[in-house]
Amino acid sequence: xxxxxxxxxxxxxxxxxxxxxxxxxxxxxxxxxxxxxxxxxxxxxxxxxxxxxxxxxxxxxxxx
Amino acid sequence: xxxxxxxxxxxxxxxxxxxxxxxxxxxxxxxxxxxxxxxxxxxxxxxxxxxxxxxxxxxxxxxxxxxxxxxxxxxxxxxxxxxxxxxxxxxxxxxxxxxxxxxxxxxxxxxxxxxxxxxxxxxxxxxxxxxxxxxxxxxxxxxxxxxxxxxxxxxxxxxxxxxxxxxxxxxxxxxxxxxxxxxxxxxxxxxxxxxxxxxxxxxxxxxxxxxxxxxxxxxxxxxxxxxxxxxxxxxxxxxxxxxxxxxxxxxxxxxxxxxxxxxxxxxxxxxxxxxxxxxxxxxxxxxxxxxxxxxxxxxxxxxxxxxxxxxxxxxxxxxxxxxxxxxxxxxxxxxxxxxxxxxxxxxxxxxxxxxxxxxxxxxxxxxxxxxxxxxxxxxxxxxxxxxxxxxxxxxxxxxxxxxxxxxx
Numbered sequence: 284x285x286x287x288x289x290x291x292x293x294x295x296x297x298x299x300x301x302x303x304x305x306x307x308x309x310x311x312x313x314x315x316x317x318x319x320x321x322x323x324x325x326x327x328x329x330x331x332x333x334x335x336x337x338x339x340x341x342x343x344x345x346x347x
Numbered sequence: 348x349x350x351x352x353x354x355x356x357x358x359x360x361x362x363x364x365x366x367x368x369x370x371x372x373x374x375x376x377x378x379x380x381x382x383x384x385x386x387x388x389x390x391x392x393x394x395x396x397x398x399x400x401x402x403x404x405x406x407x408x409x410x411x412x413x414x415x416x417x418x419x420x421x422x423x424x425x426x427x428x429x430x431x432x433x434x435x436x437x438x439x440x441x442x443x444x445x446x447x448x449x450x451x452x453x454x455x456x457x458x459x460x461x462x463x464x465x466x467x468x469x470x471x472x473x474x475x476x477x478x479x480x481x482x483x484x485x486x487x488x489x490x491x492x493x494x495x496x497x498x499x500x501x502x503x504x505x506x507x508x509x510x511x512x513x514x515x516x517x518x519x520x521x522x523x524x525x526x527x528x529x530x531x532x533x534x535x536x537x538x539x540x541x542x543x544x545x546x547x548x549x550x551x552x553x554x555x556x557x558x559x560x561x562x563x564x565x566x567x568x569x570x571x572x573x574x575x576x577x578x579x580x581x582x583x584x585x586x587x588x589x590x591x592x593x594x595x596x597x598x599x600x601x602x603x604x605x606x607x608x609x610x611x612x613x614x615x616x617x618x619x620x621x622x623x624x625x626x627x628x629x630x631x632x633x634x635x636x637x638x639x640x641x642x643x644x645x646x647x648x649x650x651x652x653x654x655x656x657x658x659x660x661x662x663x664x665x666x667x668x669x670x671x672x673x674x675x676x677x678x679x680x681x682x683x684x685x686x687x688x689x690x691x692x693x694x695x696x697x698x699x700x701x702x703x704x705x706x707x708x709x710x711x712x713x714x715x716x717x718x719x720x721x722x723x724x725x726x727x728x729x730x731x732x733x734x735x736x737x738x739x740x741x742x743x744x745x746x747x748x749x750x751x752x753x754x755x
Contacts, residue, residue, distance in 0.1 A: 296685075297728070297734075300731050301734065301735065314727050314728070339641060
């Protein structure tokens with residue numbers, strides 16, 4: 284699984300950081316979301332799904 | 348057994364997300380969505396921001412493409428209004444006379460703009476709630492020179508900011524001591540006032556509106572202090588009303604929204620989601636109604652799970668609590684205002700010193716020894732930190748001690 288964040292859509296609300304703190308953070312400079320791991324472990328899938336669901340701008344997608 | 352039928356009344360983000368979550372959780376029965384606007388679900392927060400600025404075309408606001416909607420296998424009845432509900436008989440009636448039977452019902456009708464008698468019927472007087480409203484306001488701003496915005500809530504502040512960015516002369520009228528002060532407290536209200544004044548908005552706080560005058564078109568707004576402000580356009584942002592009129596006589600408890608328990612259930616097999624739902628939030632030990640996007644999305648996931656549990660287990664089925672830290676944002680000029688938690692008059696407010704280049708501001712709210720709210724301007728990472736702390740029931744004293752410890 285690979286995580287893709289569309290930075291054109293991301294507005295830095297940080298919902299993903301709360302849903303999956305091991306996977307997402309807000310960048311110090313841009314304040315937009317960054318993925319902390321490029322190919323996260325399957326065990327993180329439920330948290331990542333929550334992050335996808337809770338993103339107000341629907342900027343996060345995963346590729347199998 | 349007859350196929351299951353879930354009916355969702357309301358086609359905003361709360362209704363749409365509920366439908367999506369139901370399918371995602373494996374619900375394969377029938378789904379009907381009733382929406383009173385002719386449009387497919389769209390992105391409402393953008394109406395008072397990007398749409399007014401001309402940065403987003405109204406047609407680009409759809410939350411889902413036609414294919415994505417079709418893939419949900421739901422019967423979307425758009426431009427249709429539900430007119431009555433019979434809970435014991437488990438059916439509702441639509442304005443075209445059609446009757447829908449349901450096994451579970453989700454109420455997601457949202458809110459409408461509260462309307463005033465004053466200004467009614469005058470051209471140039473607008474409200475802003477729906478996509479059609481936003482298109483009308485945008486067209487009005489394109490030819491206007493002077494606008495009076497009545498109401499310094501989020502809608503009013505955002506309209507003022509957009510109108511200023513478009514080069515209009517803007518007067519923002521707020522009955523309370525400052526814009527957003529009733530929601531965020533007086534000290535933050537002062538910061539918000541400053542934000543608008545710096546950009547050239549005339550902020551008239553502490554005064555109400557006595558009348559809106561003109562022949563067929565608006566010409567001026569009369570304030571309660573006796574002064575008069577000339578206007579080509581007036582936008583009234585004076586609050587909202589939950590859309591529950593049609594539920595009168597349904598047997599559901601209507602009290603500033605559809606009253607629900609901690610599971611967002613309003614009655615047997617009946618749930619509510621989004622702006623219209625007033626439910627008991629155990630995290631704050633408070634019955635609340637939240638008119639913000641994030642809540643609609645989060646609540647929909649819990650409601651969908653509870654609908655599923657109810658369909659599987661009947662009236663006694665164990666249901667999930669909905670206990671979120673409420674969260675919302677507002678974009679005004681290039682300032683992002685974010686708030687997490689709950690605040691009300693009488694809370695302790697601790698305003699941190701400005702950070703960054705002075706544009707980063709954080710205020711914390713405490714009540715009964717607990718951190719209950721956090722406000723951030725241009726400081727999303729601070730907000731995240733405090734939002735987590737609020738969810739973890741952090742104590743007010745330890746939050747302040749920690750700040751003192753790091754020399755803030």
